Structures are given as C-alpha cells and as structure tokens.
Amino acid sequence: MVLWRGKNRSLEELARTLLNDYNLPKYFWVDVVNTAYYVLNRVLIRPILKRTPYELYKRRKPNISHFKVFGCKYFILNNDKDNIGKFDAKADDGIFIGYSSHSHAYRIYNKCTMTIEEFVHVVFDESNLDLQDDFKNKAEEEENSELLQKKK
Secondary structure, three states: HHHHHHHHHHHHHHHHHHHHHOOOOHHHHHHHHHHHHHHHHHHOEEEOOOOOOHHHHHHOOOOOOOOOOOOOOEEEEEOOOOOOOOOOOOOOEEEEEEOOOOOOEEEEEOOOOEEEEOOOEEEEEEEEEEHHHHHHHHHHHHHHHHHHHHHO
C-alpha cells in the first residue's frame, strides 16, 4: 500500500508541475496524468531489477523514439474539415498534451476548434515553447472580460 501512495504522489507532483509550467487550464489534468504515467512506465528504471515497468510486463525494451516535448506546438493540415476561404490558414495549430491509449497517435488540443483530437501524422515545433505566454495571455483576457461583466 505504501508503494502505491508513493507512485500516486509522484504522478500528482509531475502533473502539477506540467500544468503549472505550461500554464495549462486545470481541466487538462486527466490528460497530463495519463501522459506522465505513460512516460514513467517507459523511462523510470526500477533500481533492484534494472528494468522499466514496461520491460517487466512486455519482456522487451520500450521504443521511446516517438516521445515529444510535452506542451509543444503542432501544426496539422486542415483537410476538408472546415470550409476554408481563399486567404484562410490551411493548417490548424494547437498543443501536444499526450499519447493515445489505444493507438499510435498523439493527443492534441486544437486551439481553433477547442477540442482534443488524436492524430498520427503531425508536424511538431519542439523548438518554440511559447505556450506559457499563450495561455497566460488567454487567462488574463478571460479575467479582464469577467471583471468588465461584473462592472456592468
């Protein structure tokens, strides 16, 4: 029982850190915890056994070549999802928030449609992590609009 409390505490701390570092809204906590659990099972080595939990379960080394930086921007071609105009953007952008639990896809928060979607073929921009400013500005705008509504 003590082992599980320790692991839950580690997941909770990691999820809290990811949410706060990237200024993500708290309603992403489920995706953040799932991502943390997914990564820890493939990376964290048990000291006594010198293996990861994934190796113990599947009896082979995990493939971590598909790992991406949490919270990085992504771009995906907008293929006939919307009726885009002549001068509208052909790609949607959003935020990488995790890995799919039932396929080899990435879970992405699409900022244009405000939904979480799963994609296999995605272009990531891991060099530019401006999400912190992005969500901070959005949170400030929401607070300002709430204050204006209260004043009226």
